[in-house]
Amino acid sequence: MLLAVEDISMQFGGLRALDKVSFGMKSGQIFGLIGPNGSGKTTLANIISGFLKPSSGRVLFEGQEMQGKPPHVIAEAGLCRTFQITLNPRRMTVMENMLLGAARQTGENIVSAMLQSRQVAREEERNLERARDLLEMVGLQRHADELAGSLSGGQKKLLALVQVLMAEPKLILLDEPVAGVNPRLIEDIVAVILQLRRAGHNFFIIEHNMQVVRRLCDEICVLDMGNVLAQGAPDEVLAREDVLQAYIASGGVAGEGVQA
Amino acid sequence: MSAFLVYLITMTGIYGIMSLSLSLQYGQTGLVNLGQVGFFMVGAYVSAIGSTILGWPIALAFVAGVLGGALFGVLMALPIGNLRQDYWAIVTIAAAELVRVIFLNTNLGSPYVGASYGITGIPSPLQGVLGGPYYGYYYLALVAACLLGCYLVVQWVSRSPFGRVLKAIRESDEVAQALGKNVRAARIWTMAIGGAIAGLGGALFSHFLGFIDPTYFMPLETFLVWAMVILGGAGNHLGALAGAIIIQLLYNGTRFIGFGEEYASLGASLRMVLIGVLIILVILYLPRGILPERRRRYGVRDAAGR
Amino acid sequence: MIQILIDSLIRAAELALLGVGLTMVYDVLRFPSFAHVEFGTVGAFIALTISLALPFGPGSSLVIAGIVAMVAVGFLGVATDRAVFSRLRGNSPILLLIASFGVGIVLRFGAQAIWGANAQSYPLPLMRPWLIGDGRLTPSAAAIIVVALVTMLLFHFVLNRTTLGIAMRATADNKDLAEASGIFTERVIRLVWFVGAALAALGGVMLGVATQLHTNMGFEIMLPVFAAVILGGIGNPYGAVLGALVVGFAENIGLAINWGSLASALGLATEDFLFIPVGYKAAIPFTLVIIMLLLRPTGLLGEKRA
Numbered sequence: 089m090l091l092a093v094e095d096i097s098m099q100f101g102g103l104r105a106l107d108k109v110s111f112g113m114k115s116g117q118i119f120g121l122i123g124p125n126g127s128g129k130t131t132l133a134n135i136i137s138g139f140l141k142p143s144s145g146r147v148l149f150e151g152q153e154m155q156g157k158p159p160h161v162i163a164e165a166g167l168c169r170t171f172q173i174t175l176n177p178r179r180m181t182v183m184e185n186m187l188l189g190a191a192r193q194t195g196e197n198i199v200s201a202m203l204q205s206r207q208v209a210r211e212e213e214r215n216l217e218r219a220r221d222l223l224e225m226v227g228l229q230r231h232a233d234e235l236a237g238s239l240s241g242g243q244k245k246l247l248a249l250v251q252v253l254m255a256e257p258k259l260i261l262l263d264e265p266v267a268g269v270n271p272r273l274i275e276d277i278v279a280v281i282l283q284l285r286r287a288g289h290n291f292f293i294i295e296h297n298m299q300v301v302r303r304l305c306d307e308i309c310v311l312d313m314g315n316v317l318a319q320g321a322p323d324e325v326l327a328r329e330d331v332l333q334a335y336i337a338s339g340g341v342a343g344e345g346v347q348a
Numbered sequence: 349m350s351a352f353l354v355y356l357i358t359m360t361g362i363y364g365i366m367s368l369s370l371s372l373q374y375g376q377t378g379l380v381n382l383g384q385v386g387f388f389m390v391g392a393y394v395s396a397i398g399s400t401i402l403g404w405p406i407a408l409a410f411v412a413g414v415l416g417g418a419l420f421g422v423l424m425a426l427p428i429g430n431l432r433q434d435y436w437a438i439v440t441i442a443a444a445e446l447v448r449v450i451f452l453n454t455n456l457g458s459p460y461v462g463a464s465y466g467i468t469g470i471p472s473p474l475q476g477v478l479g480g481p482y483y484g485y486y487y488l489a490l491v492a493a494c495l496l497g498c499y500l501v502v503q504w505v506s507r508s509p510f511g512r513v514l515k516a517i518r519e520s521d522e523v524a525q526a527l528g529k530n531v532r533a534a535r536i537w538t539m540a541i542g543g544a545i546a547g548l549g550g551a552l553f554s555h556f557l558g559f560i561d562p563t564y565f566m567p568l569e570t571f572l573v574w575a576m577v578i579l580g581g582a583g584n585h586l587g588a589l590a591g592a593i594i595i596q597l598l599y600n601g602t603r604f605i606g607f608g609e610e611y612a613s614l615g616a617s618l619r620m621v622l623i624g625v626l627i628i629l630v631i632l633y634l635p636r637g638i639l640p641e642r643r644r645r646y647g648v649r650d651a652a653g654r
Numbered sequence: 655m656i657q658i659l660i661d662s663l664i665r666a667a668e669l670a671l672l673g674v675g676l677t678m679v680y681d682v683l684r685f686p687s688f689a690h691v692e693f694g695t696v697g698a699f700i701a702l703t704i705s706l707a708l709p710f711g712p713g714s715s716l717v718i719a720g721i722v723a724m725v726a727v728g729f730l731g732v733a734t735d736r737a738v739f740s741r742l743r744g745n746s747p748i749l750l751l752i753a754s755f756g757v758g759i760v761l762r763f764g765a766q767a768i769w770g771a772n773a774q775s776y777p778l779p780l781m782r783p784w785l786i787g788d789g790r791l792t793p794s795a796a797a798i799i800v801v802a803l804v805t806m807l808l809f810h811f812v813l814n815r816t817t818l819g820i821a822m823r824a825t826a827d828n829k830d831l832a833e834a835s836g837i838f839t840e841r842v843i844r845l846v847w848f849v850g851a852a853l854a855a856l857g858g859v860m861l862g863v864a865t866q867l868h869t870n871m872g873f874e875i876m877l878p879v880f881a882a883v884i885l886g887g888i889g890n891p892y893g894a895v896l897g898a899l900v901v902g903f904a905e906n907i908g909l910a911i912n913w914g915s916l917a918s919a920l921g922l923a924t925e926d927f928l929f930i931p932v933g934y935k936a937a938i939p940f941t942l943v944i945i946m947l948l949l950r951p952t953g954l955l956g957e958k959r960a
């Protein structure tokens with residue numbers, strides 16, 4: 089198992105957002121987490137990435153216990169995430185965002201930045217090259233010197249994706265990578281994810297768009313009101329009556345998404 | 349140049365140093381430090397105490413003032429390193445007040461030193477060698493050199509990869525954390541550097557005046573420094589310097605618009621109202637300041653791939 | 655012992671009146687307003703001017719003047735929102751915070767320009783205090799406590815029976831839903847400013863009755879008020895009242911306690927008598943806030959927030 093979640097519960101005051109959630113994902117997969125609005129997906133993502141401490145339970149990444157560790161430690165271990173609402177630093181240029189993404193930079197420690205200026209310059213050069221390659225891959229190269237805040241919503245999501253790649257993570261957690269993105273850019277994002285997966289990247293994706301889920305995911309897990317409802321191959325799971333019921337009961341737009 | 353003009357430029361230089369310190373904290377990192385005057389006071393007092401009561405050489409006292417400012421910054425940042433900026437605002441303003449309350453209520457060694465009596469007889473550096481009618485110019489040169497040094501430090505920090513992390517923290521500490529940056533540590537470092545710079549400003553201030561007491565370090569000073577950074581342009585360190593010059597001109601220039609003796613206090617109040625209104629207008633209509641933050645350009649690869 | 659109780663209650667009354675409005679504005683607009691306490695200062699002085707102009711006895715003049723001042727300052731609160739804060743809706747809370755810092759300066763020094771920098775008093779007759787055990791309770795002190803109590807009960811009623819109250823409580827339950835269902839109409843925001851500023855004005859009058867009026871009076875009580883709000887959990891008016899009680903008692907008990915035996919037990923001091931000097935009173939709320947932020951940043955009654 090690359091990532092395993094064991095008996096995770098999360099209590100917000102009187103609300104039990106997650107109730108003993110357990111599942112695991114293997115390496116070499118795109119793993120999908122779906123569920124109606126408010127079923128606890130983002131809460132779980134926050135726990136996995138260290139932004140929330142679970143009330144109980146364990147998160148294992150490559151066999152290491154991660155629950156309760158601070159987010160930057162988890163990111164350094166190779167588990168990087170994006171946010172449901174894209175938060176790229178707006179008043180930084182696209183290129184600055186990319187360079188920011190690179191992990192373990194010597195120059196990010198002020199003391200070593202002073203003492204090892206040669207090393208810092210070398211790393212900057214290397215990261216700049218890599219950033220240019222990645223921006224080219226997603227077609228953002230022309231926007232390199234523009235402020236991230238001036239990009240369109242879809243472009244911001246793309247930027248968030250390649251920015252995370254700069255860190256060379258072992259597992260990438262995407263919270264709704266295509267939500268609110270126009271259909272043409274959705275195609276681009278899906279294509280990029282599939283391409284990266286062929287290149288050996290692992291993904292953990294939270295998504296409402298069922299077509300995208302079907303096309304991307306090797307395995308999915310359904311959350312409903314803080315409980316795991318089902319886990320398995322997308323076609324089987326999405327055909328199940330109880331999954332359909334959960335979506336219909338929640339009455340969300342996503343309900344139609346299941347049948348689609 | 350008249351002695352007053354030299355005095356004014358020297359004070360502007362000292363405020364410029366304060367403004368650079370805040371520019372790094374707020375403009376670059378987004379830290380809402382409303383206790384900037386606390387740094388200033390710690391630097392001024394540590395250096396003054398060192399060179400008078402403890403009898404240290406002035407250079408050593410200066411260094412102590414700088415380190416004192418840095419240490420104060422670290423102490424302030426430790427409990428709030430992970431918290432939102434509204435908590436920072438409250439805790440920093442309180443910390444600066446706490447420092448003032450402590451110095452206001454503490455005698456330093458003998459009964460008429462410290463507390464509300466302040467510290468007198470703070471020596472000027474190299475008075476023996478350079479003393480004389482032109483000493484004011486030498487001190488001005490010292491302040492200018494320190495200002496330049498601080499500018500270079502702040503600029504270098506901001507352009508380093510560390511500075512990039514600071515900017516990311518300003519924009520979204522969550523993204524910075526998700527990308528593996530230790531936000532708390534970076535904030536603490538920023539407060540240490542900002543505190544050291546402002547501590548230097550405080551040391552320059554006390555050795556310039558030769559006398560300090562707690563009334564020099566009212567929360568109003570913090571507001572003036574903020575006005576400088578906001579007006580000049582948060583995120584542009586040159587802007588912070590421009591803001592320091594303009595606010596100083598405004599603040600001292602309005603002194604001469606004659607209110608006469610009996611209205612001196614009215615004039616002082618209206619001056620602050622003016623600066624308050626100015627800062628509000630800048631926030632409303634010129635939120636990026638007179639010298640907006642500049643983008644760093646890396647250039648786009650040409651068709652040949654380079 | 656009883657004296658401590660009386661003093662603490664008076665202090666808590668002032669803090670609660672100022673804190674309730676602050677916590678409401680904080681909750682609805684999501685920034686801590688550094689201008690809030692200055693509404694207290696302005697209100698106190700408006701009440702002074704009006705009460706001096708009224709022909710009735712000093713007591714009833716002040717009551718009428720206080721009510722007029724509350725209404726006037728309530729509108730002043732709405733006006734500052736129109737002029738400044740409403741134009742910044744949707745901006746980062748940090749910008750609003752700094753703008754409020756500017757508004758606070760304008761209010762404070764505007765008051766100073768109008769009413770002068772000297773301390774003044776309401777023309778209340780000297781009244782013989784009642785003796786309760788070892789405590790002395792002046793009629794005006796009793797009035798402060800009663801006014802605060804009645805106001806808080808009224809406020810509790812407003813919170814539970816009116817649109818404003820229902821909107822406020824809806825946020826306490828579920829902020830996202832309240833925002834999504836458009837409960838925060840501009841009307842509610844205006845109401846919050848009006849009520850908050852008017853309560854602050856009442857708090858300012860009470861402060862003036864308890865001691866004296868001074869243009870720094872608002873600023874001086876700002877940190878204890880913030881301490882009360884943070885202790886109570888930001889956005890929770892009941893919490894603010896509880897926080898006000900905690901701070902009020904902590905300040906007075908902290909000074910009254912003989913820490914000597916504790917200090918010697920810890921090996922910190924050898925004296926049997928060790929009192930916190932009155933000058934350090936300002937440090938008590940600050941210390942409470944730091945402890946609170948370290949242990950439970952969401953406050954005593956606070957809920958966790960995303």
Ligand SMILES: Nc1ncnc2c1ncn2[C@@H]1O[C@H](COP(=O)(O)OP(=O)(O)OP(=O)(O)O)[C@@H](O)[C@H]1O
Pocket residue numbers: 100103105123124125126127128129130131132172958959960
């Ligand atoms: N910090 C918090 N405090 C209190 N309740 C919370 C908090 N975060 C989430 N919740 C609640 O927990 C539940 C799960 O929310 P979560 O955001 O995880 O859902 P989700 O599955 O990501 O929904 P969506 O599909 O709409 O993004 C919701 O009822 C939400 O209101």
Ligand SMILES: [Mg+2]
Pocket residue numbers: 129130131172
């Ligand atoms: Mg979600």
